[in-house]
Amino acid sequence: MASTKTQVLIVGATGYIGGSILSELLRSPDRSTFTISALIRRPEQAKILEALGVGSLLFQGLDDLNACRDAASQHDVIINAASASHDTSAKALIEGLALRQKITNRDAYFIHTSGTSILGDHPYTGASSEYKIWSDEKDNIYEMEKQHPERYGQRVTDVTVVETGLEVGVKTYIVVPPTIYGKGSGPFATLSQQIPNLARMAKKRGSAAVIETGKATWNHVHMSDLSAFYLRLFQAARDQPKWLPSGPKAIFFVESGEHTWLQVSQGIADAMHKKGLLATNQVESVSLKKVAAAITKGNESLAEISLASNSRARADFGRNQLGWSTSRGLDDFLTHFDAEIEAMLPELTSEQLS
Numbered sequence: 001m002a003s004t005k006t007q008v009l010i011v012g013a014t015g016y017i018g019g020s021i022l023s024e025l026l027r028s029p030d031r032s033t034f035t036i037s038a039l040i041r042r043p044e045q046a047k048i049l050e051a052l053g054v055g056s057l058l059f060q061g062l063d064d065l066n067a068c069r070d071a072a073s074q075h076d077v078i079i080n081a082a083s084a085s086h087d088t089s090a091k092a093l094i095e096g097l098a099l100r101q102k103i104t105n106r107d108a109y110f111i112h113t114s115g116t117s118i119l120g121d122h123p124y125t126g127a128s129s130e131y132k133i134w135s136d137e138k139d140n141i142y143e144m145e146k147q148h149p150e151r152y153g154q155r156v157t158d159v160t161v162v163e164t165g166l167e168v169g170v171k172t173y174i175v176v177p178p179t180i181y182g183k184g185s186g187p188f189a190t191l192s193q194q195i196p197n198l199a200r201m202a203k204k205r206g207s208a209a210v211i212e213t214g215k216a217t218w219n220h221v222h223m224s225d226l227s228a229f230y231l232r233l234f235q236a237a238r239d240q241p242k243w244l245p246s247g248p249k250a251i252f253f254v255e256s257g258e259h260t261w262l263q264v265s266q267g268i269a270d271a272m273h274k275k276g277l278l279a280t281n282q283v284e285s286v287s288l289k290k291v292a293a294a295i296t297k298g299n300e301s302l303a304e305i306s307l308a309s310n311s312r313a314r315a316d317f318g319r320n321q322l323g324w325s326t327s328r329g330l331d332d333f334l335t336h337f338d339a340e341i342e343a344m345l346p347e348l349t350s351e352q353l354s
């Protein structure tokens with residue numbers, strides 16, 4: 001007889017976000033009502049997952065679209081935290097869920113991970129939107145992404161997720177995290193992206209840098225607050241309360257406050273200086289052109305969106321409907337840098353980065 005448990009698949013379970021979601025699901029009070037599998041590309045990780053009670057499905061990677069579709073067709077809920085910019089795999093996963101719906105005659109759900117760089121403006125090379133704060137309840141995020149004049153992988157993928165879901169009749173939900181900080185709780189990768197990448201850059205240069213003035217503003221969220229949001233959303237998707245939108249209206253922000261890029265660079269400079277990794281805690285302003293040449297093959301627009309833009313959002317849906325909240329404020333973010341650098345010490349003190 002077919003299992004009545006909800007079959008959950010995590011794509012990206014070996015990563016920072018996906019691994020933390022996996023740990024959150026494993027700790028969930030209703031854990032006995034669902035099974036968890038992970039779609040992974042490295043066979044050696046299967047044993048560690050198995051010890052946690054998590055099944056593994058192997059594939060070559062996100063370009064292996066048939067494997068994505070097949071794996072999806074064996075599950076009721078997919079949480080995708082592998083790549084925010086891989087539209088073809090997202091489409092294949094949703095198509096697989098549509099097959100699953102036909103086989104089981106019950107609804108299947110797709111929870112996708114995007115990122116708030118979808119809101120990023122161009123304060124140095126184009127128009128600034130420093131005063132615009134996006135609400136996931138009041139603004140039409142989907143329409144903004146669809147109509148946006150600049151082609152950007154994360155927006156293309158979000159639009160593909162919504163449109164494929166509507167086409168094949170699978171309900172989709174998109175979580176849009178800002179800068180995520182704090183140690184991940186997953187079994188493999190536990191470091192985030194933006195802050196560790198800036199710390200690596202500081203180690204290579206010998207001092208912390210900020211692009212241009214660094215006065216543009218972004219949001220942040222602690223990884224444990226973010227994984228708590230995913231758990232609530234997962235539970236809501238299974239329960240389908242009346243207040244839960246899907247598709248174009250289900251693009252959700254998660255944040256606990258705002259910082260400037262200069263605050264990030266100064267936090268990194270102070271923490272690395274204290275540990276003797278930098279000779280100074282001075283932050284040097286570097287031109288966008290120079291940073292783009294170093295990290296985005298000269299693509300200034302991309303470097304600006306990722307590391308110098310304004311991107312301001314409010315998690316209104318989470319706070320008003322989902323029952324999500326956080327007690328962490330700006331202080332928690334501004335004082336976390338010591339821990340982040342501590343967690344990176346083996347890497348920052350290794351020969352390779354010098």
Ligand SMILES: NC(=O)c1ccc[n+]([C@@H]2O[C@H](COP(=O)([O-])OP(=O)(O)OC[C@H]3O[C@@H](n4cnc5c(N)ncnc54)[C@H](OP(=O)(O)O)[C@@H]3O)[C@@H](O)[C@H]2O)c1
Pocket residue numbers: 011012013014015016017018040041042060061062063081082083084085113114115116176177178179180181189191192193194
């Ligand atoms: N961290 C942040 O602050 C943040 C904020 C907003 C949005 N995001 C976005 O969220 C996504 C996940 O971020 P993360 O920080 O969790 O990254 P991560 O730690 O690098 O994890 C990525 C996960 O996806 C898998 N993956 C990536 N590319 C793949 C491919 N081509 N084929 C198969 N598996 C692949 C990785 O598998 P392996 O273990 O096999 O490599 C890993 O499980 C990214 O797109 C990122 O841009 C991140």
